[in-house]
Amino acid sequence: MSSITYHDNRIISAEQFVDVLDRSTLARRRPVHDEGRISRMLKHANILITAWDGEKLVGVSRALSDFSYCCYLSDLAVDVHYQKQGIGKELIQRTRDIAGENASLILLAAPDAVEYYPKIGMENFNDCFIIRRKSS
Template structure:
């Protein structure tokens, strides 16, 4: 019998662990994983970081920017490929929503490969979203 997955708010997540879960999830291909200072700033400036751990091992991270009142942008939902399909991503979404409360909208931009996951999780697609893409 394997240990339970523990979901928690973790504002002091180490940049090295964050980097590793980005790499393990596949998001490392589109995140600045070779820029440790930038990864640290991403963590330092996040308003909400939720982690999933089993026996202390980091399985996934939800990193958010929010006002805790109206809206929350979920910048990363990263789950190690070795644990994808076990409900970790859905658990991170559920815990993030619980911490935000029912009056805060949760918004994200999905990579094409994850669209089906978000649809199955009950999220609605937003056809009228816009953005100025960063240079890097």
């Protein structure tokens, strides 16, 4: 069993981010072929938690928060070879710790992950509305 370390202050490159998205299920739903957009996604997130197996990035939580009322967890990606080890749950907990207990943690689940979130104590909320982006 490998020893996973977590960081909330380690900057990652767009290439590293895309790589872990590719190794999880999220690359299908992210603009991984647009490096500029991926770079902006990283630059403007104000919470970024990373999980590492040595020097290998194996998980990421990328979020936007006001640290007092809400925190939108935009990306939760764990390499498929590292899933079911509690890494996703730990990334969520660390994101919540930084956002603060008064901030609601909100996310839109990827279709493959809909069954995961209730298992770790997240409530399914049906009253969500969205205006879709103009480009993927």
